[in-house]
Amino acid sequence: MGFLYRVLRTIFADMEPDAPVQSPDLSGLLPPEEAFEWPRHASRHHNWEQAAARWQVLRHVYPDHPACWFQGVNALTQSAKYDKAEDLLARAREQFPNHPSFFAEAGFLDMQRGDLDSAQESLTKARTHLPKNFMTWVWSAQLAEQMGDYDAALVYACRATECAPERAGLFIEHANLTMRAERYEEAIEQWELINDRFPGLDAAYKGLAQAQRMLDGADEAQPESTKQDAPGLHAHPIRLIELIWTKAIFNLHSEVRRNYLSFGWWVLEPLMHLAVYQIVFGVLLFRGGPGFLLFLMVGVVSWMWTMKCISGSSGSISGGQNLMFLVGVPPIVFPSVCLLQATIKQIPVFLLLIGFVLFNGSSPGLHWFALIPILIVHALLNIALSLAIAAVTPMVRDLQQIIPTGLTLLMFMSGIFYDYETFDQKWHALFLLNPVAFILKCYRDVFIGGTTPDMAALAGRGAICAVACVLFLMIYKRLRYFYPRVVME
Amino acid sequence: MNPAISLDNVGIKYKRKGNILRPASYFQALSSISMDINHGETVGIYGKNGSGKSTLLKVLSGILKPNSGTITNHGVSVSLLALQAGFDPNLNGHENAVLGGMLHGLSRKQATANLPDIEEYADLGEFFYEPVRTYSTGMLARLGFSVAITTQPDVLLIDEVLSVGDQDFRMKAERTIMTRVRSQQSVVIVSHSMPRLKQLCDRIIIIEDGQARTQETS
Numbered sequence: 255m256g257f258l259y260r261v262l263r264t265i266f267a268d269m270e271p272d273a274p275v276q277s278p279d280l281s282g283l284l285p286p287e288e289a290f291e292w293p294r295h296a297s298r299h300h301n302w303e304q305a306a307a308r309w310q311v312l313r314h315v316y317p318d319h320p321a322c323w324f325q326g327v328n329a330l331t332q333s334a335k336y337d338k339a340e341d342l343l344a345r346a347r348e349q350f351p352n353h354p355s356f357f358a359e360a361g362f363l364d365m366q367r368g369d370l371d372s373a374q375e376s377l378t379k380a381r382t383h384l385p386k387n388f389m390t391w392v393w394s395a396q397l398a399e400q401m402g403d404y405d406a407a408l409v410y411a412c413r414a415t416e417c418a419p420e421r422a423g424l425f426i427e428h429a430n431l432t433m434r435a436e437r438y439e440e441a442i443e444q445w446e447l448i449n450d451r452f453p454g455l456d457a458a459y460k461g462l463a464q465a466q467r468m469l470d471g472a473d474e475a476q477p478e479s480t481k482q483d484a485p486g487l488h489a490h491p492i493r494l495i496e497l498i499w500t501k502a503i504f505n506l507h508s509e510v511r512r513n514y515l516s517f518g519w520w521v522l523e524p525l526m527h528l529a530v531y532q533i534v535f536g537v538l539l540f541r542g543g544p545g546f547l548l549f550l551m552v553g554v555v556s557w558m559w560t561m562k563c564i565s566g567s568s569g570s571i572s573g574g575q576n577l578m579f580l581v582g583v584p585p586i587v588f589p590s591v592c593l594l595q596a597t598i599k600q601i602p603v604f605l606l607l608i609g610f611v612l613f614n615g616s617s618p619g620l621h622w623f624a625l626i627p628i629l630i631v632h633a634l635l636n637i638a639l640s641l642a643i644a645a646v647t648p649m650v651r652d653l654q655q656i657i658p659t660g661l662t663l664l665m666f667m668s669g670i671f672y673d674y675e676t677f678d679q680k681w682h683a684l685f686l687l688n689p690v691a692f693i694l695k696c697y698r699d700v701f702i703g704g705t706t707p708d709m710a711a712l713a714g715r716g717a718i719c720a721v722a723c724v725l726f727l728m729i730y731k732r733l734r735y736f737y738p739r740v741v742m743e
Numbered sequence: 744m745n746p747a748i749s750l751d752n753v754g755i756k757y758k759r760k761g762n763i764l765r766p767a768s769y770f771q772a773l774s775s776i777s778m779d780i781n782h783g784e785t786v787g788i789y790g791k792n793g794s795g796k797s798t799l800l801k802v803l804s805g806i807l808k809p810n811s812g813t814i815t816n817h818g819v820s821v822s823l824l825a826l827q828a829g830f831d832p833n834l835n836g837h838e839n840a841v842l843g844g845m846l847h848g849l850s851r852k853q854a855t856a857n858l859p860d861i862e863e864y865a866d867l868g869e870f871f872y873e874p875v876r877t878y879s880t881g882m883l884a885r886l887g888f889s890v891a892i893t894t895q896p897d898v899l900l901i902d903e904v905l906s907v908g909d910q911d912f913r914m915k916a917e918r919t920i921m922t923r924v925r926s927q928q929s930v931v932i933v934s935h936s937m938p939r940l941k942q943l944c945d946r947i948i949i950i951e952d953g954q955a956r957t958q959e960t961s
Contacts, residue, residue, distance in 0.1 A: 442918075446914060446918075449914070459917075459921060459942050459943065460921075460942075462917075462918055462921055463918070463921030463922055466918055466919075466921060466922040490848075490850075492850075493845070493848070493849075493850050496845065496850060496851050497845045497846070500841065500842060500845055500851055501842065501845075504831060504834055504838055504842055505831070507833075507834060507838070508831045508832075508833035508834050509833075511833045511874070512833055576828065576829070577828060577829050577846060578806065579801065579806060580823060580825035580828040580829075581822070581823065581825050581828050581829070581846045581847055581848070582804060582805060582806040582823075583829075583846060735806075735807065735808035738801075738806055738807060739757070739758075739807065742757070743757055743758040743759075
């Protein structure tokens with residue numbers, strides 16, 4: 255472009271600007287459309303004065319091309335040189351008496367000068383004579399907006415986009431106009447259309463968001479009732495409990511739906527264990543005898559509660575890795591959910607046990623009230639054991655491997671299918687140090703022996719378990735940030 | 744500007760190996776990051792894979808505690824836009840939506856109150872009452888996004904989630920995110936696409952070698 259400019263300057267060095275034109279020798283010059291790129295380049299950068307100067311030069315080279323004249327007028331109007339623009343427009347009209355661009359440029363000039371009525375008149379003619387020029391429609395839209403007629407303005411802006419569907423700017427202008435007309439729903443459609451047609455435009459994204467926000471604001475889309483107070487599970491113990499409860503219930507639903515026999519398994523599973531032990535110990539090993547089935551049942555039912563709590567909780571924190579990372583669920587939630595699930599499943603089994611006892615065991619009496627403290631201590635024991643194991647396994651993953659074996663050992667040491675009283679007396683105290691064995695003994699005292707268990711010993715163990723539970727709750731709270739890291743590392 | 748969350752010289756390191764028996768070796772994910780997230784602004788976090796972007800989000804959301812430096816939350820609720828967090832395939836969309844809301848920190852009542860909005864937004868029709876395991880990937884993404892977006896924290900953290908569902912739903916998701924971006928809510932977006940961040944954000948924080956530098960966008 256610079257080269258072309260220098261060549262042209264040399265050719266016309268001795269000429270006065272806009273002096274009467276003699277047709278120069280055009281051979282060897284650029285084709286007009288290529289040459290016009292030169293001022294248009296300046297226009298695209300809104301360098302209107304430079305554009306006007308370049309059109310002025312080109313008018314000498316291509317005097318028969320209306321573009322040099324009318325676009326020169328436009329550049330002068332844009333650079334606010336209205337008098338020069340008017341002068342040039344008059345001369346252009348002399349040169350091209352019936353050229354339709356005259357109306358468009360005259361309309362634009364009048365509009366810029368604030369003479370809206372004349373502008374209206376010229377642009378009306380331009381729309382008739384020059385309907386394919388998108389600028390006609392752009393200026394018509396601008397004028398209509400200035401006169402407050404948004405309906406017309408929107409129609410004109412839309413026509414502009416139809417004339418030059420490849421120009422994103424026209425669509426953006428249309429959408430912006432719709433926004434100014436406060437028709438946000440339409441604007442959203444238009445911004446989406448722009449997003450579709452010209453992907454990746456900043457303006458379209460921002461416009462879309464703005465429209466959406468204005469629409470929401472206009473609708474009062476956020477009434478007070480939907481405003482939620484600060485989420486954050488840690489700060490709300492009640493929500494935490496609610497979450498644990500809901501998650502446990504939903505987990506049970508999910509588990510039940512996986513199987514054909516659904517809830518049936520809650521009762522069937524312990525009964526199957528019972529059958530196996532009865533066959534092995536009662537029949538094959540001749541350990542049975544009158545009352546062995548009831549003895550076994552009390553043992554199996556209460557043991558299975560503890561076993562399910564521990565085995566469920568042991569891997570629960572590692573299993574909750576995703577939730578800890580994504581939504582910051584506190585680690586205490588995971589073993590608690592397992593505990594609650596195991597406990598809920600225990601209820602029908604326990605009722606079944608009571609039914610069985612009513613037919614075969616001790617008749618109900620005041621000693622049955624001892625079941626309440628027994629159940630409480632048993633629950634505390636399960637909580638303490640499960641929380642402890644769940645807390646340790648993420649730190650020493652290897653523990654996960656020995657838990658099944660450990661549980662088997664605990665089962666054999668708790669006297670589920672044998673009576674510890676057949677041992678030598680001196681071992682009894684040692685045997686009952688195992689809290690699971692002690693709890694089993696308490697149940698059997700009530701259900702089989704028909705007596706109240708050793709309440710002092712029960713209270714002592716209950717107190718130890720309660721202290722352990724509180725301690726673990728504190729540890730979990732303290733290690734809240736520790737577990738996500740441990741699980742990840 | 745009012746800061747909502749401030750980080751001061753925050754450093755995070757992860758243990759790479761080592762246990763009780765062997766000495767530990769560490770990987771320094773973030774070395775010293777200082778920044779403020781102000782009320783109502785949209786901040787982009789840009790960095791290459793493994794530069795510590797997601798770690799930074801975890802620090803901001805309060806899930807990870809820094810090894811050095813301090814993070815101050817000026818009393819705002821923060822939530823990571825986590826899609827499909829905790830979805831159970833055997834539960835239906837409705838149940839998962841309740842659970843999802845609660846996992847994001849809502850009470851059960853609030854989570855239940857959000858259900859009509861979620862159902863409408865996810866637009867799954869009858870499938871909303873079907874087990875989630877019968878969903879297509881796109882449907883799952885729709886439900887996940889709908890659940891996550893209805894919890895409205897003061898600071899929303901987004902980790903590259905805009906590619907959810909089909910074309911229509913993606914537009915809708917983008918629109919909603921944009922609404923949040925332009926609202927009074929603070930939004931932090933992590934991405935490795937600079938043009939995307941420039942479109943959305945007031946300011947971009949570039950994470951390089953565990954350090955942060957800020958770049959203003961126009």
